[in-house]
Amino acid sequence: MQPIIEIKNLSKVFGSGDGKVAALQDVSVAVQPGEIFGIIGLSGAGKSTLVRCINLLELPTEGQVLFHGQDLTGLKDKELRMQRRKISMIFQSFNLLDQRTSLDNICFPLELAGVSRKDARKRAMELLEIVGLPDKANSYPVQLSGGQKQRIAIARALASDPEVLLCDEATSALDPTTTDSILKLLQKINRERGITVIIITHQMSVIEQICHRVAILDAGQVAEIGEVESVFSNPRSAAGRRLVSPEMALPFTEEDGPIARIAFNGNASEEPIIASLALDLGIKVSIMGADTRNIDGKAFGTMLISLPTDSEQKQKVMQYLKSHPGVTAEEVQ
Amino acid sequence: MFDLFSDPVKVAQQMEIIFSEYGFAIWETMYALVLEVIFAYVVGLPLGVLLVTGEKEGIRPMPGWMMKTLNIVINLLRSVPFLILMIIVLPLSKIIVGTKVGTPATIPPMVIAAFPLVARMVESSLREVNHGVIEASQSMGASTWQIVTKVLLPEALPSLISGGTITVGTILGYGAMAGIIGGGGLGKMAINYGYYNFKYLVMWAAVIGLIILVQIFQSVGTKLAQASDKRLRNRN
Numbered sequence: 155m156q157p158i159i160e161i162k163n164l165s166k167v168f169g170s171g172d173g174k175v176a177a178l179q180d181v182s183v184a185v186q187p188g189e190i191f192g193i194i195g196l197s198g199a200g201k202s203t204l205v206r207c208i209n210l211l212e213l214p215t216e217g218q219v220l221f222h223g224q225d226l227t228g229l230k231d232k233e234l235r236m237q238r239r240k241i242s243m244i245f246q247s248f249n250l251l252d253q254r255t256s257l258d259n260i261c262f263p264l265e266l267a268g269v270s271r272k273d274a275r276k277r278a279m280e281l282l283e284i285v286g287l288p289d290k291a292n293s294y295p296v297q298l299s300g301g302q303k304q305r306i307a308i309a310r311a312l313a314s315d316p317e318v319l320l321c322d323e324a325t326s327a328l329d330p331t332t333t334d335s336i337l338k339l340l341q342k343i344n345r346e347r348g349i350t351v352i353i354i355t356h357q358m359s360v361i362e363q364i365c366h367r368v369a370i371l372d373a374g375q376v377a378e379i380g381e382v383e384s385v386f387s388n389p390r391s392a393a394g395r396r397l398v399s400p401e402m403a404l405p406f407t408e409e410d411g412p413i414a415r416i417a418f419n420g421n422a423s424e425e426p427i428i429a430s431l432a433l434d435l436g437i438k439v440s441i442m443g444a445d446t447r448n449i450d451g452k453a454f455g456t457m458l459i460s461l462p463t464d465s466e467q468k469q470k471v472m473q474y475l476k477s478h479p480g481v482t483a484e485e486v487q
Numbered sequence: 488m489f490d491l492f493s494d495p496v497k498v499a500q501q502m503e504i505i506f507s508e509y510g511f512a513i514w515e516t517m518y519a520l521v522l523e524v525i526f527a528y529v530v531g532l533p534l535g536v537l538l539v540t541g542e543k544e545g546i547r548p549m550p551g552w553m554m555k556t557l558n559i560v561i562n563l564l565r566s567v568p569f570l571i572l573m574i575i576v577l578p579l580s581k582i583i584v585g586t587k588v589g590t591p592a593t594i595p596p597m598v599i600a601a602f603p604l605v606a607r608m609v610e611s612s613l614r615e616v617n618h619g620v621i622e623a624s625q626s627m628g629a630s631t632w633q634i635v636t637k638v639l640l641p642e643a644l645p646s647l648i649s650g651g652t653i654t655v656g657t658i659l660g661y662g663a664m665a666g667i668i669g670g671g672g673l674g675k676m677a678i679n680y681g682y683y684n685f686k687y688l689v690m691w692a693a694v695i696g697l698i699i700l701v702q703i704f705q706s707v708g709t710k711l712a713q714a715s716d717k718r719l720r721n722r723n
């Protein structure tokens with residue numbers, strides 16, 4: 155299938171001379187139509203720059219951004235503005251017009267496109283229904299909570315009937331419950347309208363909850379890219395490991411003895427393994443650190459355990475773990 | 488100058504002047520003010536917009552030399568004392584309005600003195616607009632013109648109104664000085680009768696009139712600015 159958005163060998167350098175910052179280096183990412191694609195990375199990794207390059211709010215220094223195979227970087231100003239209507243964006247700080255009511259905020263993109271006032275208002279009311287805030291039509295942004303503002307921003311983003319929705323830290327300013335409801339709304343929009351969603355975040359939980367695939371961005375480069383379960387259960391890059399289990403990136407000393415890392419990919423629950431290990435082998439291991447999440451009784455994430463110093467016993471443990479379905483294990487020290 | 492009421496004859500004489508000329512003076516002051524404010528904004532508002540949109544990081548960057556020249560001209564006009572500017576510009580009045588005396592003659596110098604102030608005021612109001620909102624509009628495909636007319640100006644409206652209030656106050660003050668070159672109104676009344684003819688009662692009446700006008704404009708302006716600001720909570 156042709157990707158709906160394809161970023162090809164994209165580089166972005168800010169400033170010049172001594173103050174030069176290479177925010178993105180040779181980034182290539184292909185996003186398929188209809189998927190929810192996550193881009194995760196630490197603060198300063200270049201996530202915002204990357205997403206802003208997609209609709210050319212930021213001009214790439216090098217590389218291409220293809221939308222349905224068409225290179226946006228080559229477009230004239232007017233053509234670019236037409237394409238931008240098909241690629242909507244929502245922001246961490248919502249960016250609503252403070253002097254307009256919710257309804258008029260949602261009408262704004264329609265106004266830009268020359269839709270009549272009457273039609274725009276009708277469409278805006280429908281969108282208010284979709285985001286669940288029909289009673290807030292005449293409220294000004296100052297009268298809304300963060301979650302409500304983001305809902306209005308989403309309605310506004312949907313007004314132009316976009317094919318792609320870019321979300322730059324859209325839930326980072328919200329509390330966990332509100333984050334949850336906004337993510338559910340995004341998921342619903344993706345499912346019901348087939349809109350491709352690209353989510354930028356520094357929170358693993360956001361990616362886990364709704365993304366199909368994820369790219370890990372590290373210091374301006376793509377460290378790895380793949381299905382969310384496989385990347386999170388078994389990160390192959392150092393950046394991926396750091397993200398998945400930050401506390402486990404802490405160095406252990408020689409005194410801690412040999413250590414194994416177990417990755418759970420959602421096909422097993424974590425408790426029985428360590429227990430059955432003790433039962434079946436008569437060997438006790440201790441958990442050095444764990445960053446696992448239990449979703450519907452299935453474990454995702456990683457765990458570090460200390461291995462017996464005796465090499466025969468160690469072998470037994472490793473074999474036991476490796477033979478267990480749903481986990482992968484490797485000796486890390 | 489403060490012994491206003493000791494001579495009944497003089498008082499009566501001055502009261503007569505006040506009664507017969509005060510109304511007209513206010514009218515002249517207002518009519519000059521309205522024209523000056525309109526022209527100052529006709530020139531200053533677009534320039535203020537340009538100062539924001541045309542800069543290097545603006546939404547429609549203009550050539551550097553152009554922005555630099557604009558800034559220098561505005562700073563220059565802002566730094567010349569009004570009285571001097573008025574005298575320098577007066578010959579221009581002859582060309583534009585056909586006369587070097589009277590109220591119409593004071594309008595061109597006043598506009599030239601006031602538009603740089605307006606431009607700076609508009610500039611600073613527009614700079615207060617959250618950059619994220621501008622980006623959001625760009626992401627929706629807004630053109631430069633649409634951003635200016637639908638985002639920058641409406642979002643900055645309360646601040647623009649406050650700026651307008653300051654402009655009106657300043658122009659009223661300039662207008663009083665324009666009395667020196669024959670510009671009519673309360674300023675002329677104060678200078679002609681008070682300063683040149685020792686009719687201090689008339690002078691004070693004119694000065695108090697100006698003070699009251701400034702107060703009225705200030706409170707109306709502040710009210711309008713607040714009323715237009717949808718960011719203020721708990722309003723109906």
Ligand SMILES: Nc1ncnc2c1ncn2[C@@H]1O[C@H](COP(=O)(O)OP(=O)(O)O)[C@@H](O)[C@H]1O
Nearest residue numbers: 168169175177196197198199200201202203204
């Ligand atoms: N307009 C800019 N000018 C200069 N440097 C910038 C600019 N925008 C971002 N950067 C730099 O680029 C890097 C990536 O920033 P950003 O994309 O905002 O990261 P993230 O969104 O992942 O936190 C940072 O080092 C940041 O300082």
Ligand SMILES: [Mg+2]
Nearest residue numbers: 201202203323
């Ligand atoms: Mg960011």
